[in-house]
Amino acid sequence: MDFAEPEHVVALRETIRRFLAREMPPAEAQRWDREDKFPRPVFDKLAALGVTGSTVPEEYGGTGRDILATMVAIEELGRRSFPLAVAFINCACYGGMNILECGSEKQKRELLPKLAAGKMWFAYGLTEPDVGADLASVRTTAARKGDTVVINGAKRFCTGSDIAEYIYLLVKSDPTAPRYQNLSFVLVPPKARGVTLTRMDTMGLRGFPSFDVTFDDVEIPAENIVGGEAGWNKGWPMLAGPTLGVEKLEVAAIGVGIADAAVDDAWAYSEQRQQFGKPVSSYQAIRHMLADAKTKVHAARLMLYHAAWLADRNENCDVETSMTKLFVTETAKSVVLDCQTVMGAYGYAHGFDMERYVRDVLLLPIIGGSSSIQRNNIANRLGLPR
Numbered sequence: 001m002d003f004a005e006p007e008h009v010v011a012l013r014e015t016i017r018r019f020l021a022r023e024m025p026p027a028e029a030q031r032w033d034r035e036d037k038f039p040r041p042v043f044d045k046l047a048a049l050g051v052t053g054s055t056v057p058e059e060y061g062g063t064g065r066d067i068l069a070t071m072v073a074i075e076e077l078g079r080r081s082f083p084l085a086v087a088f089i090n091c092a093c094y095g096g097m098n099i100l101e102c103g104s105e106k107q108k109r110e111l112l113p114k115l116a117a118g119k120m121w122f123a124y125g126l127t128e129p130d131v132g133a134d135l136a137s138v139r140t141t142a143a144r145k146g147d148t149v150v151i152n153g154a155k156r157f158c159t160g161s162d163i164a165e166y167i168y169l170l171v172k173s174d175p176t177a178p179r180y181q182n183l184s185f186v187l188v189p190p191k192a193r194g195v196t197l198t199r200m201d202t203m204g205l206r207g208f209p210s211f212d213v214t215f216d217d218v219e220i221p222a223e224n225i226v227g228g229e230a231g232w233n234k235g236w237p238m239l240a241g242p243t244l245g246v247e248k249l250e251v252a253a254i255g256v257g258i259a260d261a262a263v264d265d266a267w268a269y270s271e272q273r274q275q276f277g278k279p280v281s282s283y284q285a286i287r288h289m290l291a292d293a294k295t296k297v298h299a300a301r302l303m304l305y306h307a308a309w310l311a312d313r314n315e316n317c318d319v320e321t322s323m324t325k326l327f328v329t330e331t332a333k334s335v336v337l338d339c340q341t342v343m344g345a346y347g348y349a350h351g352f353d354m355e356r357y358v359r360d361v362l363l364l365p366i367i368g369g370s371s372s373i374q375r376n377n378i379a380n381r382l383g384l385p386r
């Protein structure tokens with residue numbers, strides 16, 4: 001058993017930290033959040049470092065499929081900027097990882113080099129107005145018409161679809177086939193005729209908004225079916241396999257990043273803030289909260305890296321990824337709320353990062369399969385009788 005972080009991962013972490021210190025210092029992260037704008041110029045410089053190729057093999061223009069490195073990149077970006085971390089995911093994971101696992105050879109040759117270079121993003125179109133956790137029930141339809149596919153329906157919370165090249169869209173492709181055999185993924189450009197985007201307002205993740213997206217007789221070439229002809233009606237295995245498996249870890253990696261940043265801030269604040277003639281760090285209530293927070297982040301990180309290690313070895317890790325998503329995101333939420341408590345009123349005030357961490361961390365146990373859904377997965381997969 002070797003817990004040493006590989007050299008290339010240490011180098012990646014340091015590269016991203018140096019990059020963020022230069023291009024996205026805390027005051028800038030606050031400004032982008034306040035202005036509710038996506039830091040596109042910063043992302044473009046980040047992509048130029050080559051980090052977005054970490055899910056793509058070298059033969060397709062990447063640096064090799066490396067889940068651990070990908071999680072460390074997300075963690076480091078998440079420490080400073082939720083929108084940068086999510087943009088990285090939309091590119092390297094929603095794009096790179098899915099096309100590598102599910103795309104046809106033609107799609108791999110065409111799309112992976114652009115995704116690896118950080119020049120193309122995907123948005124996820126899974127959720128619908130009446131469909132949340134029960135994704136097999138999506139109602140957006142795709143019908144074959146000659147060598148095109150016609151899409152009708154509506155998606156909700158389609159995050160980043162305004163700037164994505166393609167929406168990675170889950171559709172019902174066969175109205176008569178049994179459940180789980182009637183779904184496909186298609187690539188729909190948000191600019192296609194008949195696609196309408198309406199911005200939604202949410203509590204956190206400012207600068208990277210979600211959209212209601214409607215599809216009104218949207219016609220796309222059949223070559224946009226993910227996996228080509230062989231991918232038609234194979235959407236469920238694509239979704240249940242690589243797509244949601246590693247997505248759970250991506251959300252957990254953001255959680256480790258945000259929680260770690262919150263502990264650093266609260267720790268430093270407790271050393272400086274004096275009350276009753278002493279730093280508040282001298283009071284046991286504060287010391288224990290910070291010691292617990294450090295311990296929880298350490299445990300969360302170990303769990304994340306272990307699951308990433310399993311995924312890197314292509315081992316079946318459905319249970320471990322669900323446990324990681326559940327534990328890490330719930331832990332991150334409780335750690336950030338404790339750190340906010342340590343900072344008292346300043347944990348609630350604009351001008352400090354803590355209030356942003358709180359807004360952002362609350363999202364993590366909801367997306368990518370809620371905590372209840374992860375508990376269901378764990379109990380079901382471990383064979384607990386119903």
Ligand SMILES: Cc1cc2nc3c(=O)[nH]c(=O)nc-3n(C[C@H](O)[C@H](O)[C@H](O)COP(=O)(O)OP(=O)(O)OC[C@H]3O[C@@H](n4cnc5c(N)ncnc54)[C@H](O)[C@@H]3O)c2cc1C
Pocket residue numbers: 123124125126127131132133134156157158159160202205210363366367368369370371372373376
């Ligand atoms: C900011 C933001 C960004 C998002 N980005 C995207 C995106 O880019 N693409 C996308 O497709 N979606 C996105 N989503 C949607 C997100 O993934 C949804 O939260 C998810 O689809 C679940 O739907 P729901 O939250 O409506 O919950 P529902 O599924 O409606 O569940 C409601 C409640 O019931 C519980 N519940 C449901 N079923 C069960 C069950 N079987 N057992 C126990 N409890 C259950 C849930 O845990 C939850 O507490 C985003 C959401 C937000 C808020």
